[in-house]
Amino acid sequence: MHDVLHQLSLGFLHLLTPANAMSLAVGLVVGMLVAVLPGLTLVMGVVLALPFTYGMGVTPSIVLLTAMYLSGTYGGAFTSILFRIPGEPLDVPLLWDGYPMARQGKPAQALGWTLLAALWGGLVTAVSAVLLAVPFAKFALRFDAPEYFAIVLFGLSGVTALGGASMPKALISLCIGLLLATVGVDDTYGADRFTFGVPILKDGIEYLTVMVGAYGLGEVLARMGEGFATPPMESGGKVETQLPRWREIWRLRPTVARSSVIGVLCGIVPGAGATVGSFVAYGAEAQYGKRRDKLGTGIPEGIVAPQVASTATVGGHMVPLLALGIPGSGATAVILGAFLLHGVQPGPQIFQTEAGMVYTIFASMFAAVIGMCLLGYFAIKPLIKVLQLPEAVTSAFVALFCFVGAYSARNSVTDLWMIVIFGVVGYLFERFRFPIAPMVLGCILGPVAENSFMTSMIAYKNDWTVFFTRPISGIVMVLTFLALAYPMIRHLRQALRVRHLPPGIAALGRETPP
Amino acid sequence: MLGRLKEAIPYAALLAGAAFLYWDSSRFASLGRAGQLSPAFWPRAVLALLMGVCAWELARRVLFAPPRPRAEARPAQDEGEAARARRHPLLLAAGIGLTVAYVLLLGILGFFLATAFYLAGFMLVGRYRRAGVIAASSVLGSLAFIFVFMKIVYVSLPLGVGPFERLSIWILAALGVH
Numbered sequence A: 001m002h003d004v005l006h007q008l009s010l011g012f013l014h015l016l017t018p019a020n021a022m023s024l025a026v027g028l029v030v031g032m033l034v035a036v037l038p039g040l041t042l043v044m045g046v047v048l049a050l051p052f053t054y055g056m057g058v059t060p061s062i063v064l065l066t067a068m069y070l071s072g073t074y075g076g077a078f079t080s081i082l083f084r085i086p087g088e089p090l091d092v093p094l095l096w097d098g099y100p101m102a103r104q105g106k107p108a109q110a111l112g113w114t115l116l117a118a119l120w121g122g123l124v125t126a127v128s129a130v131l132l133a134v135p136f137a138k139f140a141l142r143f144d145a146p147e148y149f150a151i152v153l154f155g156l157s158g159v160t161a162l163g164g165a166s167m168p169k170a171l172i173s174l175c176i177g178l179l180l181a182t183v184g185v186d187d188t189y190g191a192d193r194f195t196f197g198v199p200i201l202k203d204g205i206e207y208l209t210v211m212v213g214a215y216g217l218g219e220v221l222a223r224m225g226e227g228f229a230t231p232p233m234e235s236g237g238k239v240e241t242q243l244p245r246w247r248e249i250w251r252l253r254p255t256v257a258r259s260s261v262i263g264v265l266c267g268i269v270p271g272a273g274a275t276v277g278s279f280v281a282y283g284a285e286a287q288y289g290k291r292r293d294k295l296g297t298g299i300p301e302g303i304v305a306p307q308v309a310s311t312a313t314v315g316g317h318m319v320p321l322l323a324l325g326i327p328g329s330g331a332t333a334v335i336l337g338a339f340l341l342h343g344v345q346p347g348p349q350i351f352q353t354e355a356g357m358v359y360t361i362f363a364s365m366f367a368a369v370i371g372m373c374l375l376g377y378f379a380i381k382p383l384i385k386v387l388q389l390p391e392a393v394t395s396a397f398v399a400l401f402c403f404v405g406a407y408s409a410r411n412s413v414t415d416l417w418m419i420v421i422f423g424v425v426g427y428l429f430e431r432f433r434f435p436i437a438p439m440v441l442g443c444i445l446g447p448v449a450e451n452s453f454m455t456s457m458i459a460y461k462n463d464w465t466v467f468f469t470r471p472i473s474g475i476v477m478v479l480t481f482l483a484l485a486y487p488m489i490r491h492l493r494q495a496l497r498v499r500h501l502p503p504g505i506a507a508l509g510r511e512t513p514p
Numbered sequence B: 001m002l003g004r005l006k007e008a009i010p011y012a013a014l015l016a017g018a019a020f021l022y023w024d025s026s027r028f029a030s031l032g033r034a035g036q037l038s039p040a041f042w043p044r045a046v047l048a049l050l051m052g053v054c055a056w057e058l059a060r061r062v063l064f065a066p067p068r069p070r071a072e073a074r075p076a077q078d079e080g081e082a083a084r085a086r087r088h089p090l091l092l093a094a095g096i097g098l099t100v101a102y103v104l105l106l107g108i109l110g111f112f113l114a115t116a117f118y119l120a121g122f123m124l125v126g127r128y129r130r131a132g133v134i135a136a137s138s139v140l141g142s143l144a145f146i147f148v149f150m151k152i153v154y155v156s157l158p159l160g161v162g163p164f165e166r167l168s169i170w171i172l173a174a175l176g177v178h
Helices: A002-015 A018-036 A043-051 A060-083 A089-103 A106-140 A145-162 A167-182 A199-203 A208-224 A248-249 A253-268 A273-288 A300-324 A330-341 A355-378 A380-388 A391-410 A413-431 A437-459 A471-499 A503-509 B002-024 B041-064 B079-085 B089-109 B111-125 B131-153 B164-175
Strands: none
Touching: A002 A018, A002 A106, A002 A355, A018 A043, A018 A060, A018 A471, A043 A060, A043 A208, A043 A330, A043 A391, A060 A089, A060 A106, A060 A300, A060 A330, A060 A355, A089 A106, A089 A300, A106 A253, A106 A300, A145 A167, A145 A437, A145 A471, A167 A208, A167 A437, A167 A471, A167 B002, A167 B041, A208 A330, A208 A391, A208 A413, A208 A437, A208 B089, A248 A253, A253 A273, A253 A300, A273 A300, A300 A330, A300 A355, A330 A437, A355 A380, A380 B079, A391 A413, A391 B089, A391 B111, A391 B131, A413 B089, B002 B041, B079 B131, B089 B111, B111 B131, B111 B164, B131 B164
């Protein structure tokens, strides 16, 4: 513990270097802007920031992206509460109580509760990342190829099962990502796979082009297909934040405690993430909260629970990312991409080889929490001015960022064509409601999964039972099956319940939710 | 029935694509060493899973889907939601065409001209009609991108060919990029 505190204090010192401090400040502002703009998603914002990190050191790059990620979980609260526009899916539960509170003439109080919840959730997330990452990494040092395969499989299955979309669609998306990762010359035998005689495909498909194309250009095309129908907002009204009194805060102890635990757990479990955390925390409040009967009418519990949980997931996500090299969400997949672009492979060894960088990232999380709250308190009014920009103008610049970002990686026009192809793929995914995150994660983790699987098979003479007979991989494989079986069981139970309803209602129950 | 078939099209297309790739994998299936899994094992396992899920979804949607009740039109919550629900395929096709043209012309016109035209075209296709804002934001935006990426991030953006190259070099000199 003493060593951890010592390293953390050194991390705070490193954070004071101009490059790190500047990255932190820029990350906070841009993350908040991205979250405020309904046309931009948090993951898309992190993806678009990636090209700017090419010329930076690895530490400022990760500080920038982490700060964006953290402040992005808070920024969308403003538009949710004030205008009933959730900037991100994770902000949806916030508007159920935030907007009614604002409508009752208390927007400043609603924003005050959000600020406090983001501050608490952020501090919880930073502390949990510091406390959990090292034990996680020490544990991971015992891992061999079968354990790595099992862990990667668990990560992919979690994203598939808990991603919120229908499981078959998520599985299809994942398979496409895994297949994209097999294009090119394979690592084990040097065989050309799915290159069709195209020389550039021998190098494989860059996951960066998949991410930028599918998330960035795909979203722009989807909005264009809707005719850029979101009208620009008038934000000239009075916007300020009023913090609640200590007595009121003290009363919300159980809500805060519940939501903090839910947030951190949802962060650690791959695929769960901020959106799931936000919804689960609101659901827990509706089930166990003292004033559950008043939820939805504009009470602080309905604001605090989802905001604490969504911000608290960030640190939870950073734990498996740093300790195992496994991202659990779209945003952490991009952060992993930034690590790899700078030649750093996250994993248990990183705490020995790059301890300075890791603790600077942890320190930046503490600083980012304070910074985003100060920014939210003092700079909210100019921030929401961006809502007045027309969607066609912002989308044009987002598309341009996608192209320049992808071109910057290798100065190759072929990558621009890849962006266009994956932009159309991303649009089709949006159009047919296929989730993009499993494809991106499959693309990034596919090579790790294949290499660890093939290495296990070579080392253990094609004995596939090795994944089940070794204790750690066996347990993880069981968890993987449970993660995959849970949605199926839930679906079956729902189907059985619908079958017992009268015919008319049952037919309605079978309708696919939008 | 038509609705069900329409829903099944993406899965049928994916199934056909996966079957083709499975067949294509036979080209490198024999390259492995004796007693070891071939390089086709992993992609084939993924393709088998993909084909299985697609086949399941196809069967579920075409054969086993219960008849749907005539759904009453759900009233849109607000005007914005109703507007977003409308599709604009021509607008989308124009956007994709413009994007393809941008990538095609980037190497010929150079970054500045191609980007300025792309930004302006994109805003116009997006039904934004304030000419002053379009002109200013597309020209200034292109210049800002050149300055940031070539002067600060050191990315070599395309200069174009012939007279367009000379124009790009003149702009770079004016921006102090050497």
